[in-house]
Amino acid sequence: MAILLVVAELNGNVVTESTGELVAAAKAVASDGDEIVVAVLSDDPAIVGASAAGLGADRVLTVQHEALAEMGAGSFEAPVAAVTAISNSLSPAAILLSKSDFGSNVGPRVAAQVGGGFAQDCIGLSSASNGRISVTRPVYGGNALAEYVFSGDGVQVLTVRPTIFDPASGDGASPIESFDAPTDVGKISARLVETIAEESKGVRLEDADVVISGGRGLGGPEPFEQLQALADVLGGALGASRAACDAGWIDHSHQIGLTGKSVSPNVYITFGISGASQHMAGCSGSKVIVAVNKDADANIFKDARFGVVGDWGKVLEGFRAAVDDLAVS
Amino acid sequence: MGVLATGTRGEILAIKIAVCVKQVPDPDTPPSAFIVDESTKRVVPPPGTPPVVNGFDLNATEAALLLKDAAGGADVEITIIAVGSEFVMDVVKRPLSMGADELVLVDDPSLENLDAFATARVLAKTIENQGPFDVVLCGRQASDWDNGHVPLVLSEILGLPCISFARNIQITDSGVRVERSLTDGYQVVEAPLPAVVTVTNELGEPRYPTLRGIMAATRKTPTTLSLGDIGVTNEDVAPSLELTRLFVPESERNVEIISGEDEVDAGRQLALRLREENLI
Ligand SMILES: Cc1cc2nc3c(=O)[nH]c(=O)nc-3n(C[C@H](O)[C@H](O)[C@H](O)COP(=O)(O)OP(=O)(O)OC[C@H]3O[C@@H](n4cnc5c(N)ncnc54)[C@H](O)[C@@H]3O)c2cc1C
Ligand SMILES: Nc1ncnc2c1ncn2[C@@H]1O[C@H](COP(=O)(O)O)[C@@H](O)[C@H]1O
Numbered sequence: 271m272a273i274l275l276v277v278a279e280l281n282g283n284v285v286t287e288s289t290g291e292l293v294a295a296a297k298a299v300a301s302d303g304d305e306i307v308v309a310v311l312s313d314d315p316a317i318v319g320a321s322a323a324g325l326g327a328d329r330v331l332t333v334q335h336e337a338l339a340e341m342g343a344g345s346f347e348a349p350v351a352a353v354t355a356i357s358n359s360l361s362p363a364a365i366l367l368s369k370s371d372f373g374s375n376v377g378p379r380v381a382a383q384v385g386g387g388f389a390q391d392c393i394g395l396s397s398a399s400n401g402r403i404s405v406t407r408p409v410y411g412g413n414a415l416a417e418y419v420f421s422g423d424g425v426q427v428l429t430v431r432p433t434i435f436d437p438a439s440g441d442g443a444s445p446i447e448s449f450d451a452p453t454d455v456g457k458i459s460a461r462l463v464e465t466i467a468e469e470s471k472g473v474r475l476e477d478a479d480v481v482i483s484g485g486r487g488l489g490g491p492e493p494f495e496q497l498q499a500l501a502d503v504l505g506g507a508l509g510a511s512r513a514a515c516d517a518g519w520i521d522h523s524h525q526i527g528l529t530g531k532s533v534s535p536n537v538y539i540t541f542g543i544s545g546a547s548q549h550m551a552g553c554s555g556s557k558v559i560v561a562v563n564k565d566a567d568a569n570i571f572k573d574a575r576f577g578v579v580g581d582w583g584k585v586l587e588g589f590r591a592a593v594d595d596l597a598v599s
Numbered sequence: 600m601g602v603l604a605t606g607t608r609g610e611i612l613a614i615k616i617a618v619c620v621k622q623v624p625d626p627d628t629p630p631s632a633f634i635v636d637e638s639t640k641r642v643v644p645p646p647g648t649p650p651v652v653n654g655f656d657l658n659a660t661e662a663a664l665l666l667k668d669a670a671g672g673a674d675v676e677i678t679i680i681a682v683g684s685e686f687v688m689d690v691v692k693r694p695l696s697m698g699a700d701e702l703v704l705v706d707d708p709s710l711e712n713l714d715a716f717a718t719a720r721v722l723a724k725t726i727e728n729q730g731p732f733d734v735v736l737c738g739r740q741a742s743d744w745d746n747g748h749v750p751l752v753l754s755e756i757l758g759l760p761c762i763s764f765a766r767n768i769q770i771t772d773s774g775v776r777v778e779r780s781l782t783d784g785y786q787v788v789e790a791p792l793p794a795v796v797t798v799t800n801e802l803g804e805p806r807y808p809t810l811r812g813i814m815a816a817t818r819k820t821p822t823t824l825s826l827g828d829i830g831v832t833n834e835d836v837a838p839s840l841e842l843t844r845l846f847v848p849e850s851e852r853n854v855e856i857i858s859g860e861d862e863v864d865a866g867r868q869l870a871l872r873l874r875e876e877n878l879i
Contacts, residue, residue, distance in 0.1 A: 378748035382755035387839025413633045417844040460760040460790035468784035537878040580862035588866025
């Protein structure tokens, strides 16, 4: 009988959907008799514990400390100390976190403390022999997939890519226990001074049904205003490639991809984007991808469902005119 | 580890910065030329495509150079550290030609495709051997295995704070002040020195080497260390994950190319087609 420890992620006072996905991921590798434990780290777990109790885990452990406010954002030292302490006490077979700012910072550091290796951004999990976990993860910017098995016998720590698993849910409420925060949770050397949020105007990229995205092929900042205007009429949001953001044509908060945002709209329409694997990593969850590119051999046409080979400016002109006509009729 | 050398009035006299850089296959290789040898579980670079310094590590080098530019009277020394094998000298000297001072290569055939934990252990021993350093800069992730965790593991081994995804770094009297990039905005985080900081592309384009820089880099001889030199044991380089399979996922082209009388008309037809599918 082994324990699989899921570290919950919070949005305000409730656990995120990705936490339910982690429970589902844990179930995918659990054997009969294994126990799934969700750890909730917060400065006030009383309010949060309840939302974790509905995920179908065997139990919920709450850890309370003022240094865990906002889950120790920015410095991450408090959650590292808390999860390490839980791990030392429960000796879980594995610790699962979400591939988020929190998980990708906390996971490796916990792994360094508890020691059985770390796998980042897993999109597939299965159980191998001897309680070891086998994982699949994209590598080389998504050009290839790699399968790994944790060697040795230490605690296996991994992050799971959001939206890959359907969130688990349970009928009954899991029992909630509290876990005493170790003293080193409060010993913090790095300190979050402030968070400056970039307010997105209109629909959030992550929630949008339609995303219009532009790349280096647009040649400058002005075309992004045209794309934003189109996104506005369609009730969608504006995305961009890293090349366009790095050029300063559009803010980095619009970047889609491996190191930017992940979107999963009904339709993702690109203008002047070549379709590098690192870009596609952020939009592969889209139902339909549409490509407008002057190069018929561009990689984006491999992933696209619909495409036009041509100059973005001319194609956009006709596209916009038709959209406006459709709106009138 | 290092502590800032300060003068009688508390002014900073000298800062020692280590930048960890990795030599990687060129990530701009088009997917059509990206080939994997499944039997050896290795990526086969297209012929004639040399490796590059990992892009984020050039951002980290740029961050170090910006600290040097901003240092005023303080003496800033930048040491580049690379762990690996089969280094291409022109490639790994690029940070020197941008303006870094020293290059340290830990070069051993056994270091090819070292896993992230083992890499972090070797880097930690190298940093202890070559230090003390006040700041250790890394890229946010390496474009080969996209691990994004060597610097975090390194910081735990060294017992130092780690601030990730820096888009701006300042050295202050009390330590380091970092703007860390979020997908929506940024955070300001402060930590005492020494510290590990990972750098992201939002910091800005790395500078191009100048002719003078290239000449200076040509004349510099890297310090080459073996595993024995820094006391790395077999246990240090033991992998914690075993790669069991590496493959390129199948994808078939399934695109409906929409045309019209001209490009403007093709755009119009595209909109109509998407409406037909209820997508817009
Ligand atoms: C570790 C790592 C992480 C990365 N993370 C990301 C990420 O998160 N997001 C991301 O986007 N990238 C990322 N990248 C960069 C990525 O590899 C590509 O370099 C980038 O996506 C290219 O952007 P692009 O398609 O806009 O530019 P290009 O590749 O230069 O493509 C421009 C396209 O525009 C077309 N074009 C030119 N003129 C016209 C015209 N008049 N009309 C129509 N089409 C035209 C061209 O045919 C070309 O296909 C990452 C890279 C690395 C190494
Ligand atoms: N072999 C290496 N030599 C030097 N630095 C490395 C090496 N591997 C990783 N790094 C550093 O760690 C960062 C993150 O790498 P990774 O965790 O492998 O994605 C890189 O951007 C480098 O700064």
